[in-house]
Amino acid sequence: MGIAIRGYAARSSDMQLRLFGFERRSPRPDDVVIEVLYYGVCHSDLHGARNNWGSAKYPMVPGHEIVGRVTAAGADVTRFAVGEYVGVGCMVDSCQACRPCRSGLEQYCDEGATSTYNNLDRHDGLRTYGGFSEQVVVGDRFVLKMxxxxxxxxxxxxxxxxxxxxxxxRHWNAKPGSRVAVVGLGGLGHMALKFARAMGTDxxxxxxxxxxxxxxxxLGAHSVVVSTDGDQMAAVKGSFDLVIDTVPYKHDINPYVxxxxxxxxxxxxxxxxxxEPPLNSTALMMKRRTVAGSYIGGIRETQEMLDFCGEHGIVCDIEMIDIQQIDAAFDRMLAADVKYRFVINMASLKNDAA
Incomplete structure (x- = not known):
């Protein structure tokens, strides 16, 4: 028998999220059972629930920015104890054997990391459901200490x-003396400003x-450039060692290059x-510039990030909401009407009748 759970689920791309009953797996020896206390609302949750990427499996319980309390731990678990506060991010498993996994880069697993929701468990083939729920059950390798x-x-x-x-x-070595630019001021951009400042960059x-x-x-910026102002952009031409582009939609990156x-x-x-529009390679070749991408982080680096936040007192700027407000929050996210991240108080689920 599994664990009976209540959560909020999308049942189709055009329906609002509503109360949903389902089962979590029975805990394995290496599992941690976590009572969900809070979870952040990510643009990925919106895109997933509304099938913007074409890969949605319904019913879908989103949520991969999870903070909670350990309520049980399997016999093989040694790093976590009942009562501890822990976190779970975008992944709950990976193959653990390929070169990226062995290097602490589980997010780039050659077999594909197991996503916290809208994926299949690699051991039993059951659907993964996310943090918009009362509890999650996660292998201890993918649980983080708060x-x-x-x-x-x-x-x-x-x-x-x-x-x-x-x-x-971290990967591109932002440090004192580095000149860093952050493109876009949203959920990602406001965190990039805080981290870059704490790392000592300009x-x-x-x-x-x-x-x-x-x-x-x-939030930490030393200066601000308005990209629609030609004079301001001309003034920073050739200025930065590293540009972090956080914009979540198609846009012209040539001016930032x-x-x-x-x-x-x-x-x-x-x-x-x-x-789109296409990247002009001339600007790369003539100055040996590079355009790259980056996707979340491995478990080891995520713990490092959390510890860095603890050392420097860094958290997100948030707006607290109840779970019953999730669809309105999605609409406000599309309108960029949040500074800078919604967080749901899981206690609000108790307001829904059983």
Whole structure:
């Protein structure tokens, strides 16, 4: 027998999320059972529930920015104890044998990492369901320790937005003396500003929208460039060692490539898909510039990120909502009407009749 669970699920791409009863697997010896307390709402949840990527399997229980409390641990679990606060991000398993997995890069698993929801468990073939629910059951290798002192509510989005912004900064060696630009001020962008500042870099926000300077400086930016202002963009041509592009939709990246120094790097972390208009390779070749992509982070690096946040007091700027408000939150996300991440209080599920 599995564990009877209540959560919120999308039953089709055009229906609102509603109460859904389902079963979690019976815990295995290496499993941790977690009472979900809070979870961040990611754009991926919206895209998944509405089948924007064409891969949705219904009913779907979204949610991969999970913070909770351990309620049980299998016989083989040694790193976690009942009562501890823990986190679960975008993955709950991987093959553990391929070269990326052995290198701590489970997100790039050659066989494909097992997603927290809308995927199949690689051991029993059962559907994975996410954090929009009372409990999750996760193998201990994919559970993370929450540092003491962090606001658990505001820490929930670190499990996706946080690591997505942190990983490229670490991989491309952002450090004191580096000149870093962050393109876009949303869930990813506001975290990239905080991390880049804490790493000691000189950080600039590039945004299409004037009037964001006060917010950007509060979040860590030293300066702000409005990308629709030709003079401002010309002034930063050839300026940056690293540009983190957080924009989640198709857009012209050529103007941002032009802001890179010789041997500079632009990393895309927001948009999945075709680059349109096309990238002009001349700007790359003549200055040995590079355009790359980065996707979340491995478990080891995610724990490093959480510990960094604990050391520096970094959390997300959030707006708390009840689970019953999720569809309205999705609509507000599409309108960029949140600063900068929604977080759901799981206690609100109790307001739904059994």
């Amino acid at each position: 540092p003491e002192g962090l606001d658990l509510k505001a820490a929930a989005p670190l499990l996706c937005a946080g690591i997505t912004a942190y990983s490229p900064l 950080v600039t926000l590039i945004t299409r929208t004037a009037g964001k300077e006060d917010d950007a400086r509060t 032009a802001t890179l120094q010789t041997s500079g790097m632009l990393v895309m972390i927001g948009h999945f898909g075709v680059i």
